[in-house]
Amino acid sequence: MKIIEIEGGRQLSGTIRISGAKNATVALIPAAILTDEEATICNVPEITDTDVLCDILKLLNVKVNRSTESIVINTKEMQNTIIGEDYSKKLRASYYFMGALLGKYKKAEMYFPGGCSIGARPIDLHLKGFEALGATITTDNDKYIVEAKELKGANIYLDFASVGATINIMLAAVKAKGKTIIDNAAKEPEIVNVATFLNNMGAKIQGAGTSTIKIEGVEHLHKCFHEVIPDRIEAGTYIIIGALCGKPLKIDNVIPEHVDALISKLEELGINLEVGADYVTVLGREEVLNPITVKTAVYPGLATDLQQPLTVLLTQAKGKSKVTETIFENRFMHVPYLNALGSNITVKNQTATIIGPTKLKGAEVGATDLRAGAAMVVAGLLAEGKTKITNAEHILRGYEQIVEKLTAVGAKIRIIEI
Numbered sequence: 001m002k003i004i005e006i007e008g009g010r011q012l013s014g015t016i017r018i019s020g021a022k023n024a025t026v027a028l029i030p031a032a033i034l035t036d037e038e039a040t041i042c043n044v045p046e047i048t049d050t051d052v053l054c055d056i057l058k059l060l061n062v063k064v065n066r067s068t069e070s071i072v073i074n075t076k077e078m079q080n081t082i083i084g085e086d087y088s089k090k091l092r093a094s095y096y097f098m099g100a101l102l103g104k105y106k107k108a109e110m111y112f113p114g115g116c117s118i119g120a121r122p123i124d125l126h127l128k129g130f131e132a133l134g135a136t137i138t139t140d141n142d143k144y145i146v147e148a149k150e151l152k153g154a155n156i157y158l159d160f161a162s163v164g165a166t167i168n169i170m171l172a173a174v175k176a177k178g179k180t181i182i183d184n185a186a187k188e189p190e191i192v193n194v195a196t197f198l199n200n201m202g203a204k205i206q207g208a209g210t211s212t213i214k215i216e217g218v219e220h221l222h223k224c225f226h227e228v229i230p231d232r233i234e235a236g237t238y239i240i241i242g243a244l245c246g247k248p249l250k251i252d253n254v255i256p257e258h259v260d261a262l263i264s265k266l267e268e269l270g271i272n273l274e275v276g277a278d279y280v281t282v283l284g285r286e287e288v289l290n291p292i293t294v295k296t297a298v299y300p301g302l303a304t305d306l307q308q309p310l311t312v313l314l315t316q317a318k319g320k321s322k323v324t325e326t327i328f329e330n331r332f333m334h335v336p337y338l339n340a341l342g343s344n345i346t347v348k349n350q351t352a353t354i355i356g357p358t359k360l361k362g363a364e365v366g367a368t369d370l371r372a373g374a375a376m377v378v379a380g381l382l383a384e385g386k387t388k389i390t391n392a393e394h395i396l397r398g399y400e401q402i403v404e405k406l407t408a409v410g411a412k413i414r415i416i417e418i
């Protein structure tokens, strides 16, 4: 097990550079198998989710050439092999191989994906989309066989604007015959990044980033070069850290539009920010922070992935703040640990009520999932004394060089392996 240990209560100043987006990368790597040639992806974060996806590529006999920040993926000798549970369960994004293999070979055989336990996370919308394109689905416990004689474009309406279903259907549809229209598609920037990648390979996708995506099927996808967008959730997490401990803290390589909802909430709280073309600097904060009401929503609303780190900041506002989680059923697992550090938070149904300000004091806590773990890092940096975060592997799935980045701006933080 990995443990992150933090000596909190220090002021942080300097610049933190944001890495490539995890949730774009984890879709781009499976998407790359759709080319019959070679795809080069750069600005790839070195996180454990990237490692697992590269292992799946190797299982499929795909040549993977990884150097710092870039991956060259060559599919010339690829084989459509079953993706076993030992691979699929390691992360949620393994499910993108379902859409990509179906698109390429008209058949995918794999097990149910893993990922953070933040809710039931069914994949019914993905499967309905595949069926609409002409696939049949056979399940055997957790194993899925998705296959089609031919994939034909279709009109697909998503009951919920799911990120995963939108991308997976796009992957299956790029080589289908005719036109596919996805209505009520998710609009997250990662979807635009994946669509741009596929278009760079010769796909014909229009409307990514809006709620209607149109895909005209093509027969062949060629060689391409692509860059991963900066990680808006990593950026948001460090901006929140800056709001608590920055003196000042510059977050560089950000697309500020991607963190608009967070920025406006921080301004409402009383955080002073300078927003540049590709950076956000946290200059300081008002002496007394205003309590606020927050509701997570699909993009461009406030990202559910930032809800947990943001809750930590709200422990410092004067009065009663409220956070309502609308995307996942189980995303308040950080609250008992935060309360162990000294906060006053109660959760009822899907709303957390936070009474502040409260002084946080270091203690031993755990990372129950990736963003809950990130919230513990935020809290540990703020808390006086030593905080130990167990199960820190969860955090390393999504934050590249978190210890190095924070150390460089003055934090006392280290990883211990036991």
Ligand code: EPU
Residues within 6 Å of the ligand: 023, 024, 026, 092, 093, 116, 119, 120, 121, 122, 123, 124, 125, 126, 127, 160, 161, 162, 163, 164, 165, 186, 188, 304, 305, 327, 328, 329, 370, 371, 398
């Ligand atoms: N949903 C269904 N059926 C489906 C698909 C989704 O009911 O077939 C429900 C989910 O259960 C959930 C909601 O729809 O309640 C939203 O799920 P969505 O499909 O949008 O999320 P996801 O694809 O599973 C991705 C990110 C998450 C991020 C969400 C929302 C990846 C690998 N994961 O998950 O990231 O929270 O979108 O933006 O891209 C994280 O990075 O920590 C993380 C959990």
